[in-house]
Amino acid sequence: MTDGFAIFLDEARDALAALERTLLALESRPGDRRVLDEAFRLAHTLKGMAATFGLAAAAEAAHAAESVLATARTRGKAEPGELQTLLAARDRVEALVQDAGSVDPARGTTVRVDTVRLDAIVDALGELVVAKSRLEEIARDATVPGLQEAIDRLDRLAKDLHGAALKARMLPLSIITDRFPRMVRDLARAQGKDVDLLVAGREVELDRAVVEQLADPLLHVLRNAVDHGLEAPEERRAAGKPPRGLVRVSVLREHARVLVEVVDDGRGVDVEKVRARGVALGMLGAGDAARLDEGGALALLCRPGFSTRESVTATSGRGVGLDAVKAWVEGAGGSLRLSTRPGHGTTVRMRLPVTFALLHGLVVVVGGERYVLPLDIVATTLDLAAAREAGFAITDLGELLAAPGARRPRFAVALERQGPRVALAVDDITGNAECVVKRVHRRVAEVPGVAGATVLGDGRVAVVLDVAALLP
Numbered sequence: 318m319t320d321g322f323a324i325f326l327d328e329a330r331d332a333l334a335a336l337e338r339t340l341l342a343l344e345s346r347p348g349d350r351r352v353l354d355e356a357f358r359l360a361h362t363l364k365g366m367a368a369t370f371g372l373a374a375a376a377e378a379a380h381a382a383e384s385v386l387a388t389a390r391t392r393g394k395a396e397p398g399e400l401q402t403l404l405a406a407r408d409r410v411e412a413l414v415q416d417a418g419s420v421d422p423a424r425g426t427t428v429r430v431d432t433v434r435l436d437a438i439v440d441a442l443g444e445l446v447v448a449k450s451r452l453e454e455i456a457r458d459a460t461v462p463g464l465q466e467a468i469d470r471l472d473r474l475a476k477d478l479h480g481a482a483l484k485a486r487m488l489p490l491s492i493i494t495d496r497f498p499r500m501v502r503d504l505a506r507a508q509g510k511d512v513d514l515l516v517a518g519r520e521v522e523l524d525r526a527v528v529e530q531l532a533d534p535l536l537h538v539l540r541n542a543v544d545h546g547l548e549a550p551e552e553r554r555a556a557g558k559p560p561r562g563l564v565r566v567s568v569l570r571e572h573a574r575v576l577v578e579v580v581d582d583g584r585g586v587d588v589e590k591v592r593a594r595g596v597a598l599g600m601l602g603a604g605d606a607a608r609l610d611e612g613g614a615l616a617l618l619c620r621p622g623f624s625t626r627e628s629v630t631a632t633s634g635r636g637v638g639l640d641a642v643k644a645w646v647e648g649a650g651g652s653l654r655l656s657t658r659p660g661h662g663t664t665v666r667m668r669l670p671v672t673f674a675l676l677h678g679l680v681v682v683v684g685g686e687r688y689v690l691p692l693d694i695v696a697t698t699l700d701l702a703a704a705r706e707a708g709f710a711i712t713d714l715g716e717l718l719a720a721p722g723a724r725r726p727r728f729a730v731a732l733e734r735q736g737p738r739v740a741l742a743v744d745d746i747t748g749n750a751e752c753v754v755k756r757v758h759r760r761v762a763e764v765p766g767v768a769g770a771t772v773l774g775d776g777r778v779a780v781v782l783d784v785a786a787l788l789p
């Protein structure tokens with residue numbers, strides 16, 4: 318591929334994305350002069366670009382869009398039917414440009430190979446940080462002049478390098494979120510609903526692996542917001558709401574974590590309906606259902622197989638949405654929380670690490686062995702007796718793990734999760750640690766509750782736990 322063509326592809330993709338955004342804006346503000354002008358300009362630009370590179374069919378589709386927009390400009394507003402035509406024309410241009418671009422796959426391959434190399438560098442640097450910790454432990458008992466200074470310097474260098482390599486793997490969330498407005502709009506349209514999707518924080522950067530893996534869970538949650546949350550325009554009007562629904566995605570970076578929030582202004586979760594469904598599905602007894610409060614109902618939504626849909630539709634009803642989201646988030650060392658206001662909407666909050674390569678953990682001792690719990694799932698730590706008094710449901714971690722060795726549970730680790738307040742009983746808590754998590758052998762990884770392994774400061778290996786897999 319020539320450089321010129323590569324640049325054309327990049328610019329065409331940008332213009333197509335901008336045109337999509339502009340057309341969606343036009344849908345909610347059909348008479349906005351500035352938006353109309355912008356859409357016209359973009360269609361015109363695309364037409365010119367496609368023609369220059371000999372893509373006649375793409376230029377023709379762009380020309381069709383331009384003509385529709387010219388008419389709309391004269392009229393002073395775009396008609397709903399025209400928007401459908403415009404979006405379809407834009408999609409056609411995109412498909413044609415993509416076809417032209419895929420003739421030369423070299424670009425994609427280059428990107429892939431680079432990532433693999435980068436992963437190897439990050440891995441090696443992680444090892445370096447661990448090796449350095451080991452050296453530090455040894456040096457603690459030695460009295461070699463200058464050794465400590467040399468280690469301190471090594472420490473700084475290793476951490477800088479590791480940090481720089483991690484940074485090189487970061488990608489902005491816009492890579493996935495820029496597709497969302499259109500997808501959400503199409504989904505809503507198919508159900509006769511109107512929606513605006515606002516995304517805040519698309520520039521926030523996370524590890525490539527986190528960004529890539531976040532796409533599916535985020536889509537599940539967005540689909541739910543449209544499907545279960547948003548009401549049809551008439552119903553919204555009757556409830557005194559604007560006919561067009563609003564879904565907001567906001568992403569906020571907090572040091573080593575990221576907070577992803579999806580808020581809809583729909584009907585919220587109907588606890589009464591959840592109770593009835595829970596009983597009908599055989600997931601709850603009548604007595605338990607009567608006692609089920611809002612928190613309990615929200616926890617039930619996250620259980621495998623739960624759905625308030627009675628039949629499976631194209632988008633919902635299999636009940637594998639939220640439980641899969643929860644399993645993924647917790648497996649990634651994060652936490653998931655739902656909250657709702659009947660009649661006003663639902664919020665889904667995910668707290669995630671910005672990278673899987675480095676884990677902020679809490680080191681606990683059970684039966685003489687140390688284990689690492691991801692810090693994101695830890696709400697607080699307290700005395701076992703205090704936890705009992707505070708009404709936590711206590712689960713003995715040693716029992717869960719069938720840990721050998723004499724145990725003396727004295728502390729409790731309260732967990733950050735939906736539903737009843739749960740705390741894990743442990744013998745001791747030795748503190749926080751920044752861990753480089755190593756994938757373990759496949760046979761070991763299949764043991765429930767094992768997320769990986771890490772080398773602690775003293776050079777010994779500790780198991781990193783996947784708490785979600787351990788608890789029901």
Ligand SMILES: Nc1ncnc2c1ncn2[C@@H]1O[C@H](COP(=O)(O)OP(=O)(O)OP(=O)(O)O)[C@@H](O)[C@H]1O
Pocket residue numbers: 541542543545546547581583584585586618619623624625626632633634635636637638639640663
């Ligand atoms: N934003 C929301 N507003 C109101 N209710 C919701 C929302 N999101 C989820 N729910 C409720 O949670 C239930 C479970 O959701 P989940 O995604 O697990 O299953 P589902 O959407 O019914 O089916 P599917 O497996 O096909 O996604 C839904 O049936 C619905 O009752």
Ligand SMILES: [Mg+2]
Pocket residue numbers: 537540541632633634637638639
């Ligand atoms: Mg769903």
